Amino acid sequence: DIQMTQSPSSLPASVGDRVTITCRASQGIRNDLGWYQQKPGKAPQRLIYAASSLQSGVPSRFSGSGSGTEFTLTISSLQPEDFATYYCLQHNTSPYTFGGGTTIEI
Amino acid sequence: QVQVVESGGGLVKPGGSLRLSCAASGFIFSDYYMNWIRQAPGKGLEWISYISNNGAHTQYADSVKGRFTVSRDNAKNSVYLEMNRLSTEDTGIYYCGRLDVWGQGTTVAVSS
Numbered sequence: 001d002i003q004m005t006q007s008p009s010s011l012p013a014s015v016g017d018r019v020t021i022t023c024r025a026s027q028g029i030r031n032d033l034g035w036y037q038q039k040p041g042k043a044p045q046r047l048i049y050a051a052s053s054l055q056s057g058v059p060s061r062f063s064g065s066g067s068g069t070e071f072t073l074t075i076s077s078l079q080p081e082d083f084a085t086y087y088c089l090q091h092n093t094s095p096y097t098f099g100g101g102t103t104i105e106i
Numbered sequence: 107q108v109q110v111v112e113s114g115g116g117l118v119k120p121g122g123s124l125r126l127s128c129a130a131s132g133f134i135f136s137d138y139y140m141n142w143i144r145q146a147p148g149k150g151l152e153w154i155s156y157i158s159n160n161g162a163h164t165q166y167a168d169s170v171k172g173r174f175t176v177s178r179d180n181a182k183n184s185v186y187l188e189m190n191r192l193s194t195e196d197t198g199i200y201y202c203g204r205l206d207v208w209g210q211g212t213t214v215a216v217s218s
Contacts, residue, residue, distance in 0.1 A: 001168070034205060034206075036151075038151070042210075043201055043203075043208040043209060043210050043211055044143075044151060044201070044208055045208075046205065046206045046207075049205070049206065055206065087150065087151050089151075089153065089205070091205060094156070094165035095153060095165065095166070095167045095168065096141075096153040096156070097153060098143075098150060098151045098152065098153060099150075100150050101150040101151070
């Protein structure tokens, strides 16, 4: 199974900060990776697909990069509504696997 | 508008069974693979299964393989998850969806 190692697990931040979250795959997954945001009590929402493509309706302050085994999600200027938990998901090889999650907190 | 709505969750005893349903609308259902993911209380997301657009191909996480069965009815725009031999570790919120859109989830509680 492909392991997705996500870091950091928690990220103290402030409004206006630039933040970066990383996911490392245990083997190459091309660009078959998505990034999701989840708020308490809500379903996950996809922000980025194919590692670097912005999901329709998602603000442009979110961006993704990477290919192969190393991927990043960047929020260019953190807004109050961005305090949430973020997950990566690889869908290159079954079983698909999520990273462990990163909680951005004040 | 793409929408998926899960149902069928509830309280079940260890060793019991439950069938979850997921109704989809707003897109050509038969064009899409569908997935189930879950989230245990206070934990992260776990992918558990997918079914191909025509139902011919299915995959499962090791944690549910042999106990859970995914199926679909394209005439009813629905996907199902049959869960057997449930344990307390299966407790959580179960979400259905395409990789880009998920429903609001249905809660499964396994407890004696």
